[in-house]
Amino acid sequence: MNDRLLFKPGHTACAGCGQAIAARIVIETAGPNTIIANNTGCLEVFTTRYPESAWNVPWIHSLFENAPAVASGIEAALIYMGKKEGVNIIAQAGDGGTADIGLQALSGMWERGQDILSICYDNEAYENTGIQRSGATPYGTNTTTTPVGAKSTGNLRSKKNIPEIAVAHGIPYVATASVAFIQDLQRKVKKAISIKGSKYIQIHVPCPLGWRHQANETLLVAKLAVETGLYPLIEYENGNFLSCRKITPKPVEEYLKIQGRFKHLLNNPQELKKIQDIADNNIKKYALKMESQ
Amino acid sequence: MKEFLEGSRAVAEIIKLCKPGVISAYPITPQTHIVEELAQMVANGELSSQFINVESEHSAASVVLGASATGVRTFTATSSQGLFYMGEVIFNIAGVRLPLVMTCANRAISAPINIWNDQQDSISLRDAGWIQLYAENVQESADFHLIGYRVSEDKSIMLPVMICMDGFILTHGIESVDMPKQAQVDKFLPAYKALYKLDPSEPLTMGILADPDYYMEARYAIHATFKDVLELLPKVSQEFSDIFGRDYKDLLVEEYFTKDAEKVIVAMGSVCGTIKEVVDELRAKGKKVGLLRIISYRPFPYARIYEALKNVSKVAILDKSVSLGAYAPLASEIKSVFSNKKKLPKVISSFVAGLGGRDITLESIREIFRKLNAKELVQEFIDLKPELLKEQYE
Amino acid sequence: MFGPLIVKPEKSKGDKTGSWRIKVRPKYLQKNCIACKMCLLVCPENCIIGKEKNAFSTDYNFCKGCGLCAVVCPKADIEMVEEESLEDKKGMAK
Numbered sequence: 001m002n003d004r005l006l007f008k009p010g011h012t013a014c015a016g017c018g019q020a021i022a023a024r025i026v027i028e029t030a031g032p033n034t035i036i037a038n039n040t041g042c043l044e045v046f047t048t049r050y051p052e053s054a055w056n057v058p059w060i061h062s063l064f065e066n067a068p069a070v071a072s073g074i075e076a077a078l079i080y081m082g083k084k085e086g087v088n089i090i091a092q093a094g095d096g097g098t099a100d101i102g103l104q105a106l107s108g109m110w111e112r113g114q115d116i117l118s119i120c121y122d123n124e125a126y127e128n129t130g131i132q133r134s135g136a137t138p139y140g141t142n143t144t145t146t147p148v149g150a151k152s153t154g155n156l157r158s159k160k161n162i163p164e165i166a167v168a169h170g171i172p173y174v175a176t177a178s179v180a181f182i183q184d185l186q187r188k189v190k191k192a193i194s195i196k197g198s199k200y201i202q203i204h205v206p207c208p209l210g211w212r213h214q215a216n217e218t219l220l221v222a223k224l225a226v227e228t229g230l231y232p233l234i235e236y237e238n239g240n241f242l243s244c245r246k247i248t249p250k251p252v253e254e255y256l257k258i259q260g261r262f263k264h265l266l267n268n269p270q271e272l273k274k275i276q277d278i279a280d281n282n283i284k285k286y287a288l289k290m291e292s293q
Numbered sequence: 294m295k296e297f298l299e300g301s302r303a304v305a306e307i308i309k310l311c312k313p314g315v316i317s318a319y320p321i322t323p324q325t326h327i328v329e330e331l332a333q334m335v336a337n338g339e340l341s342s343q344f345i346n347v348e349s350e351h352s353a354a355s356v357v358l359g360a361s362a363t364g365v366r367t368f369t370a371t372s373s374q375g376l377f378y379m380g381e382v383i384f385n386i387a388g389v390r391l392p393l394v395m396t397c398a399n400r401a402i403s404a405p406i407n408i409w410n411d412q413q414d415s416i417s418l419r420d421a422g423w424i425q426l427y428a429e430n431v432q433e434s435a436d437f438h439l440i441g442y443r444v445s446e447d448k449s450i451m452l453p454v455m456i457c458m459d460g461f462i463l464t465h466g467i468e469s470v471d472m473p474k475q476a477q478v479d480k481f482l483p484a485y486k487a488l489y490k491l492d493p494s495e496p497l498t499m500g501i502l503a504d505p506d507y508y509m510e511a512r513y514a515i516h517a518t519f520k521d522v523l524e525l526l527p528k529v530s531q532e533f534s535d536i537f538g539r540d541y542k543d544l545l546v547e548e549y550f551t552k553d554a555e556k557v558i559v560a561m562g563s564v565c566g567t568i569k570e571v572v573d574e575l576r577a578k579g580k581k582v583g584l585l586r587i588i589s590y591r592p593f594p595y596a597r598i599y600e601a602l603k604n605v606s607k608v609a610i611l612d613k614s615v616s617l618g619a620y621a622p623l624a625s626e627i628k629s630v631f632s633n634k635k636k637l638p639k640v641i642s643s644f645v646a647g648l649g650g651r652d653i654t655l656e657s658i659r660e661i662f663r664k665l666n667a668k669e670l671v672q673e674f675i676d677l678k679p680e681l682l683k684e685q686y687e
Numbered sequence: 688m689f690g691p692l693i694v695k696p697e698k699s700k701g702d703k704t705g706s707w708r709i710k711v712r713p714k715y716l717q718k719n720c721i722a723c724k725m726c727l728l729v730c731p732e733n734c735i736i737g738k739e740k741n742a743f744s745t746d747y748n749f750c751k752g753c754g755l756c757a758v759v760c761p762k763a764d765i766e767m768v769e770e771e772s773l774e775d776k777k778g779m780a781k
Contacts, residue, residue, distance in 0.1 A: 009734040009749035010701015016753035020731035033493045037359060038500075050507050054703055058491035061500035062355060062385050069352035073359025073367070074491060075314060076343035077602035080365055082312035087493060105355065108348030182728050208753075216754030216767075218748040219729060221352050390691035451691065489693050498694040507692065514690040 004056055006032060008276045011054040014045040016215025018179045018205030018222060019121045020046070023092070026119055026203075027181055029189040030088045032057060035078075037071040039093035039102055040064040042128040042207075065102035067091040068109035071116045084115070088193045092119040095136035098202075099160045110169035110198045117192050119200045120162065123207040131210040135160040138230070139278060140271055141261050143210075148264045153271050158278065164198040167236050169285060173199040174236040179206070180222035182232065184245065195237075205229045212260025224255035229279035232286045246290040249283055252276050300460075300463040303325030303435040304370075304396060305455075309340050310478040311394075311442050313486075314365030317345040317356035317585075322408045323460035324398040328370055342368075348376035354382035354395075361391040364490030366442065369504050372460060374516070376414045380421075382673055386453045387422025387515060389500050392445035392485075394438055395423075400460040401561065401649040407651020411462040412562060413614040416622050422515045422519040424454040424522055425591040426544070427561040431468040433447050433456040436539060439473070443482050443529050447519055451488060451661055457590075459563040461650070473537055481536050499551045526589060534652035545594035547586040550576060554583030556603060557664050559627055561587045562610040564646075564653050568611075571658040582662055587623065593624045595630050595664035602627075603636040607665045613647045618673060642670040701749065704732065708752035711767040717741040720761040722745060726756035 007024040023043055027034060035058045038044045043060045047054035067090065071091035078084040089200050091109065093102055101178050106118060125143050126132040132145040136199035139158045142148045146155040166174045173195045177185040186202060192199040206221040213221050225231035226245060230252060233245035256262035265271045283289055296308070304327050309314075316335075318328040334340035343360075347353045350371050357367040371379060376397055386393065397415045415425060424444060428434040434456065441454035448505055458464060489497055503511050526542040534540040541547075547574040552559055558568050565586045575582045585601050587594075593668075602608055612621030619625065624643035631637035644661050647653040657675050665672060698767030720741040727735045727743065734750055741764075745756070756766040 007733050008696065008699065009732045009746065010699075010704060011705060013731055015731075015751035017731045021729055021755075024731070024733050025728070028769065032496075035363075035440050035491050035493065045502055047502045048498050048505045048694070049500045050692050050693055052699045053501065053696045054699070054701070055498050056696045057494055058493055058496045059361070059498045060389075061502075062358055062389070063381055066355035066358075068380065069347065069355030070346075070359035070362070071316065071344060072352070073356035073361070074363045076315040076345050076356065077360040077363035077365040078315075080341070080343045080360075081363075082723060104348060108352050111348070112345070120582075131695055157701060183394060205690055209319060214754075215751075216758050218731075218755060219755070219759060243731070489691070496696050498696060498699075499691075500693055501692050503692055510689040511692050514688045515689055 004032065004057065006055045006056045008056060010052065011047045012049065013042070014209050015126045016043055016183050016208045016218045018207060018218045019043055021125060022121055022179045022185065022203045023206045025185055026090070026189055027057060029186045030090060030193055033086055034088040034090060035074055036060070037062070037067040037074060037091045039097035040069040041097055043092070043094065043286065045128060060258055064097055066105050067087045067093055067097070067107045068075035068102065068118055070114065072109050072114050075114050075116060090119060091116050092121065095122040095124055096134040099135035099162050107169065110166060113171065113197050115196050120202040121205045122202050123205045124209060125210050127210040129206045136162070140265050140275055142264055143261070153264065153268065163200065163202055163234065167239055170239060171198040171200060172238050176204070176232065176234050177204045178204040178222045178226050178231060178233060180226060181233065181245065188235065190222050210261070213258055216257060221255070221258060224250065228252045228255045229283040230255060232282045232288055234286055244286045247288050248277070248290050249288070252279050295469050295471050296575045297325065297467055298431065298466060300431040300434050300465050301465065302330055303431050303470045303472070304438060305330030305334065306472055307435040307438045308368050309334055310473065310475055311366065311439060311482060313342050313368040315345065315357060315360035315367045316369065317347055317353045318369050318371070318496060319347050319350045319353045319375060321350065321372045323400060323464045324370045324372040324375070326464060326523045327396055327398070350378040351382060354379040354386065357393050358382060358386050358389070358391060361393045362389065362491050362493070364487035366485040368395070370396035370398065372398040373402055373414045376418060377402065382420065383418055383421045383423065388511070390451045391453065392451050394445055395453065395455050396438070397457045399457055399639045400461040407649040410462055411613040411648045411650070412457065413437050414455045415455060416614040419591055419622070422452060423591060424452055424589070426454065426456055426588055427590055428456065428458045428463060428543045428587065429563055429565045431463055431466060432470050432539070434463050435470060435472070436533070436537070439478065439482060440533055440544070441530055441588065444525060445520065446485055447525060448461065448488055451519055452515065452518060458560065462563045473538065477536050481532060522592050523594060541588070543597065545589045546601060547588060548583070549586065550583035551585055551601050551605065553581055554605055555581040556607045556609070556662055557583045557585050557605045558609045558611055558658070558661060559585045559587065559623065560614065561590060561623065564611065564613065567653060568657060568658050571655055571662065575662065593626055597636065598630050602630070602638060603634070605638050607640040607641050608638045609644055609661050611644050611646055611661065615648065616647055624672070638672040640665065640667065642671045643672040644675050645672065648674040694754045698771065703748050703752050705748045708750065708770060710752065710770060711754065712752050712770055713745055713748060713754065713756050714766045714768045715744050716764045716766060719741070721762060723761060725759045725761065729759045730754045731755070
C-alpha cells in the first residue's frame with residue numbers, strides 16, 4: 001500500500017465491480033510514478049466525472065480506441081524531455097476497446113515496441129452501454145445484442161484470443177490474470193513493469209450487472225472461470241509459454257449456473273457440451289490440469 | 294535569404310526551426326513530402342524530435358494529443374481522408390484544450406476517390422474547435438506554421454491550429470521563399486512551457502466526463518476563446534512583422550483593391566493568386582474590381598468582413614468546397630455577415646469551382662467577374678462540363 | 688473562462704456512495720482478525736482502512752455494501768448485517 005491513495009473511494013462503479021478491484025490493484029502495484037491513458041468505458045466513466053476524479057496519478061482519457069496511441073505520445077514526449085526513466089506508462093481499456101474498436105491502435109503500439117503496459121479489463125461485453133456483445137464475449141452468452149430466443153442460444157462466436165494476438169507481435173511479456181487471484185495479478189503487474197518494451201495483461205473482471213450474479217459473488221465467479229478451464233491464467237515471456245495456473249478442473253456448469261447470462265444453457269446438454277469442449281480444449285492446449293500427486 | 298523551395302520542404306524547414314518534441318504522421322498524398330522531409334532531418338540528426346510512425350491517421354493525431362498533454366510541442370500533417378479518419382481525435386484535441394499545429398494539405402474527399410486539390414476536407418472540420426488559417430503561397434504556408442504555434446500556445450488560447458495549404462499547388466509547388474533564421478524564430482516563439490501536463494510529481498486528470506451540468510460551459514468556453522483569437526491574431530502579426538519583416542496586417546483577411554471596388558471576389562487559399570492577376574488585368578482596363586481573401590476561416594472574422602464589403606455593390610464568393618444540398622460553406626457564412634445590416638451588397642452570388650483539382654484558370658475568374666451582374670446567382674458551378682452531365686447510367 | 692476541464696485529484700472529495708446501500712453493511716467484529724488485509728485488497732471502493740489486527744474498519748460514507756470483504760475474510764470476522772438492525776448508527780453517511 002502507498003501512503004497516498006492512488007485510486008480513491010467515491011467513484012461510481014456498481015457495488016461489487018470486478019473492474020474497480022482490478023484497476024486499483026494495477027495502479028497500486030505500478031505505484032505513483034505512473035501515467036495512465038484510459039480508453040472510454042465503464043472505468044473511465046465511473047472514475048472521472050467532473051469535478052471528481054478517483055485517480056491520484058496523472059491520467060488522461062481521450063477516446064474509445066486510442067489509449068495505446070495516446071500513451072505512445074506520452075512515452076515519446078517523456079523520452080524527448082529525458083524524463084522517461086522510472087516512469088511507468090499504462091494504456092488501459094475494457095475488452096471492447098481492446099479486442100474490437102481499439103485493436104488497431106493497440107497493434108500499432110505493440111509493433112512499435114513502445115515501453116507501455118497495456119491492460120485489458122475483460123468483462124466480456126460492452127457493459128457500459130448496456131451489455132452488448134463484444135469480440136471477447138464467450139460462446140453462448142446472453143447479451144442484449146445476442147439475446148436468447150426461439151432461434152438463438154446467445155452469442156454464436158467464441159471469445160477472440162487477444163493474448164495470442166499479442167504474442168504474435170513479438171512483445172516481451174503477455175499474461176492473463178483474474179481478479180480472483182490478486183497476488184498473482186500483483187506479481188504479473190510487477191513483472192510487466194520491470195520489463196522494457198510493450199507488455200499486455202488481460203484481467204478477467206466479473207460484472208455483477210452484466211453477468212447477473214450477486215455483488216458478493218464477484219470473486220467466486222472469477223475463481224470458477226479459472227477453475228473450470230474457461231479462463232486459463234497463462235504467461236508468455238519473449239514469445240515462450242512461461243507458466244500457467246494449474247487447476248483440478250471443475251465442470252463448466254458450476255461456473256455457468258451462478259450467472260444469469262448463461263442461465264438459458266443449463267437445460268441444454270448440447271450447448272453445455274460445446275462450452276465444456278471449449279474448457280477441455282483450453283485444459284489440453286495449455287496443460288492446465290494439476291498432475292496427481 | 295531567399296531560396297527556391299518546394300512548399301513541403303519550406304514547411305518542414307519551418308517546423309524544424311520550431312523544434313517540436315514529438316512528430317507523428319501517417320502517409321497520405323499530398324501531405325507525404327512534409328513528413329518525409331522531417332523524417333530525413335531526424336535521421337540526419339539535424340532534428341532531435343521523436344518521430345513516431347503509426348498505423349493510421351487516427352493514431353497519428355492521438356500520439357500528438359498524448360505528447361501535447363505531456364507538455365511538449367508537437368506536429369503532425371494530414372490530408373483529405375486522413376483528416377476525416379482523425380475526425381474524432383480532432384474534436385478531442387480542441388476539447389481537452391491542447392495546443393498543437395497540424396498541416397492540412399487540402400485535398401478532395403472520396404467518393405469518387407481523387408487525390409487532387411480542393412478544400413472540402415478542412416472545411417468539413419470547421420466546427421471542431423481548431424483555428425484554421427488558409428495560406429495563399431509557399432511563403433505564407435511556412436510563416437503560418439510559425440504563427441500557428443505562437444497563437445496555439447498562448448496561455449489565453451490553448452487551442453490547436455490547422456494550417457491549410459492547397460494540396461499539390463502549394464505542397465508540391467516550388468517558389469522563392471525567405472526562410473527565417475533560428476535566432477529570429479526563437480525570439481518569436483519561445484520554448485514551450487505547458488500550462489498543464491501529465492506529470493507524476495503533480496497528478497492531473499484530463500479528458501474528463503462532463504455531464505449536462507458542465508458540458509455546455511466547456512463548449513462555450515472554447516467558442517468564447519475564439520473571440521480572443523480574433524484579437525490576438527493582429528497582435529501576433531505585428532510581432533511577426535517586427536521580427537521577420539513580412540506584414541500580414543490583421544491576419545484575418547487580406548484586402549486587395551477592395552476600397553473603391555464595385556465587384557469583389559471572396560476566396561481562400563492559393564486561388565487568390567490567380568484572382569489577383571485577373572484583378573490587376575481588369576484594373577488596368579479601368580474596371581473597379583477587387584479581392585477579399587479570408588485568411589482566418591476559424592475564427593470567422595464577421596466584423597472585419599462586414600467592414601471590407603459593406604460598400605461593395607456586387608460580391609462573388611468562390612468556394613472550393615460544397616455543402617451538398619445547401620449553399621457552399623463560405624458563401625453561406627458571407628451571406629450571414631449581412632443579416633440585419635443596413636449597408637449591404639446588392640448582389641451576393643455563390644460560385645463553386647476547382648473541385649477535385651479542376652483547374653481554376655484566369656478565364657474562370659474572368660467569367661465569375663462577368664457573371665457578377667445585377668441579378669443574384671443563387672449558386673453556380675464554374676467550368677462544369679455539360680456534355681458529361683447528360684450521360685446516364687444504364 | 689471556464690475550463691479546461693482538468694481536475695486536481697487532491698481537490699476531488701468523491702461521491703458519498705455509502706447512500707447506495709439498501710440492505711446490508713459490513714460489520715467489522717474485530718475479534719479474530721489476523722490483519723491479512725484481504726478485505727482491504729478486494730474492496731472495489733478502496734474504503735477500508737487498518738493495519739493492525741482487529742483494527743480494520745470501513746468508511747460507510749463510501750461502502751456500497753457489496754459484501755466482498757465478508758466473503759473473502761478467512762476468519763469470518765466481518766459480518767453483513769441489516770442496515771436497520773444496526774444498533775450503532777453513528778458511522779452512517781450524513
